[in-house]
Amino acid sequence: MDASIKHRNSAKTYTFSTPPADAPIEILNDFYWTGEDEPHVLRRKMILEKHPEVRKLTGYEPKTKWYVIGIVLLQVSIAAYLRNTPVLSWKSFILAYVIGATANQAIFLAIHELSHNLLFKKPFHNKMFAIFANIPIGVPYSASFQPYHQLHHKFLGDRYLDTDLPTEYEATILSNPVGKLFFAICQIFFYALRPMFITQIKFTYVHAINVMFQVLFDYLMVTYLGWKSLGYFIMSTFLAGSLHPCAGHFIAEHYVLNENNVPRGEKINGTNISKELLPAETYSYYGSLNLLTWNVGYHNEHHDFPYIAWTKLPELRRLAPEFYDPLPQVTSWCGVIWWFVTNDVNRVWNRVKREGKEKHGYKIAKLDEN
Template identity: 55%
Template structure:
């Protein structure tokens, strides 16, 4: 039996809430923790308890066919709207309902490809990601992959995890108007933030991505006009704006309910070696920085969503499962969840991505600071 509260659902075997003395008020700094993230620990425990999970790993051959279909759908829509003004309601309705949903699917197909889950050979996945990028209109795939790999390897790290808002973003945008602006234009924050936080060297794939995309864009505009091309760009913007599917950006790692996040933090290590003795990535005594204040309790930093929108988004809602096993493709994440109920059923989860967006914008105690953060090992001391 699950219990729903403030947009999150708590499964079975819930724990008592923290003591009243625990600080649960509005955060004015990130939720700094010294504990290691639970995914590697839980992965080890799951493989020990369920060695059959290894059979779920590997590429999914159907991915390339679905991606090709979605790319063709977007190109067909753009062609059909070539004589429709971008100022018309018809254009924006098509871009929001069809275009944004399809483009979000494209974004997350590139996510699958960044884990080499469509083809056996990594280079085939990378080249196909360039093709997948086609209806976005802007070269994106080559840059996404290395940053996303860092996000998995260094979850919560203040330098390497560029999914976390910067301190400037959190300081300026942690009010209703700021959060509305952030949620509306979050696609730009995700696109440009990494360049200001952690630089990634250019690779041949970047050049291929740019050359192919510019060639396609020139061909499309020359043959079908600017209105048709604007359909791609507007769809991409709406896909990362106030759209039901874009709720996953915030749902995955924001702490929308601190009390339940702390409860979930205890449940995250259930049935693992760290259940009774936490494993730390940082020794608190080594940190001399005044901007870092560690919280005593670990707060769950990854949340899953098991609703219908997973159908359009490659099951990205099963996010705890994905972080535990990033080499299990979208088509087998439900099987992973089914095989390991003792690890997943009790974790807090989101019931609705739309409600996630609503709560993020309107709840006073939710700000851009509501993210778990870890000290980078090279930045332990004050300047």
């Protein structure tokens, strides 16, 4: 078994045989379709029954805002420093990759924390601070992220409402070495553009403020510092969602990779795999890159308890090790990118998906009111 992925359950260890690259198309070229409920609601209930003290971990983390302010100021300072440096020069590229992409990945994930109202007590304050945090990204992003991310949590794996899932078009075109490399390089575009083709959300005053504030800041930056400074922001954003160590979390969180991948069968009544063989659909990473990404690697923990701030997620795992230690874990985000691109069995199809019900009778506009 590859040491990169562990799949344990209590005292037993299971090893799944991966299907060969030349397996029939119905085996490799389809998602893991299931009618089973997503696992996080049930595990949350079980943890709370056994460890009611976990409730004390929920709540916002006020010190996070100071770190975010520091990152924003760092990015603005570097952009000013590079105001006379061509964006495609080695100097600008290296700074954008080493510092800029790392910083903007932290900004993406700070906005993720803000989408769960984990920086301030009042939701409105979280929304407005997310618009400020958006500055180094260069394009308005924060207002749209929150409702789409809420859908991801509420309807994990739903073909209509979870826009984190790749579409059949993506999986068909990109499930080859060249396509997977393109996907890994351009992840940021897939995550930014895919949602609007799957599920539309209501445009609210928060979106308007996000757009106006970002456009105004970009205008002032170009006016006083020049296009090269804004180019540094854009380059940092692109690299943050490309072949960057921290970008490995995009694939690591929910893709079924390596030994966790098992053969699918023919799709019957909305499912092509039994409950017993269904692989995990969320994976945690406990390595050092969590220090740069607000512990987003604690992803099972986060989906189980989305209202526990990043500083408390390690404590959650410590309090309930019997629930988290047996789960499969990813040990390297860099490794994930490499395995995804180079291993034939790892394809864009490797996601757990549910048929769902068209909109579930759910009014998406309500998300913007929270």
